[in-house]
Amino acid sequence: MxxxxxxxxxxxxxxxxxxxxxxxxxxxxxxxxxxxxxxxxxxxxxxxxxxxxxxxxxxxxxxxxxxxxxxxxxxxxxxxxxxxxxxxxxxxxxxxxxxxxLNIRQHGPILVSCPGCGRSEIDIIGLAESVEREMKGIQRTIKVAVMGCVVNGPGEAKDADVGIACSKSKAALFRKGNVVGTVTGEDNFLSALMAEIERL
Structure with missing residues (x-):
């Protein structure tokens, strides 16, 4: 060739x-x-x-x-x-x-999500897919984390601009590893995270 x-x-x-x-x-x-x-x-x-x-x-x-x-x-x-x-x-x-x-060109949001483990009490895959769909129209480069537990979530995704770490009925919203709020009820996790993204 x-x-x-x-x-x-x-x-x-x-x-x-x-x-x-x-x-x-x-x-x-x-x-x-x-x-x-x-x-x-x-x-x-x-x-x-x-x-x-x-x-x-x-x-x-x-x-x-x-x-x-x-x-x-x-x-x-x-x-x-x-x-x-x-x-x-x-x-x-x-x-x-x-x-x-490869950090050659950034275009749109970067989604970080955990694979789920024994500590995961919610449908982390479903939530991550929903977040990805909701972010489709966002052009700016931001890193968003969707994590399956509050034990390791904020620490493991501390370089994320914004993220959510979930338990069965409650989730912590965080920015750069620091918890900035909590959300009650799994049905509210997506909307709360998207609202936090809008505030960036």
Whole structure:
């Protein structure tokens, strides 16, 4: 793949054309990473990153995040495309998440949520999904935490701008690890957190 691309570059350069961007996308993640690494040391042109035919969202996002993420972390790549068998909006969302995870570009809120454990007394997954839906229209970069217990929640998510740590009937609202209020009744947790987000 690298040799073929170098041949094409040589042809374009022989015609005094140098407005070139290189794409070496393939389905095989390790092969793609190796190709881009090899090419990065050989040419001065910008590179477009991606994993082609990555598949449906569940597996395609993982493949793309690993392939694109490793290269970006190494300083390789100028533009990216997440290719999924899905709505193009899902591709865009996945691309932004890759950039956010690497602190390359922040776009919209960052949701931190715990996986739940024996201390969790509420549907933490359902609450986190509801918070994510409610935050869809927010453009500013804020970190929001949804935690399943008041024992570890505020401490574990102390770098969150705002968060909620829940027990069965009561939740603590916190900012930067400091409790700023409490909410009674699981039905009120979502609205209370969203109101706290609005106050930021």
């Amino acid at each position: 690298v040799d073929a691309a170098l041949e094409q570059i040589k042809l374009l350069e022989s015609l005094d054309f140098n407005l070139i961007k290189i794409s070496l996308k393939a389905f095989d993640v390790p092969a793609t990473i190796q190709a881009y690494r090899s090419m990065a040391s050989k040419i001065p042109y910008p590179m477009h990153l991606g994993i082609t035919e990555a598949g449906l969202p569940r597996t395609g996002i993982v493949r793309s995040a690993i392939g694109i993420g490793i290269l970006l972390y190494e300083g390789i790549g100028d533009t990216i495309r997440v290719s999924l068998s899905a709505n193009p909006n899902e591709e865009i969302d996945a691309a932004f998440e890759i950039l956010k995870c």
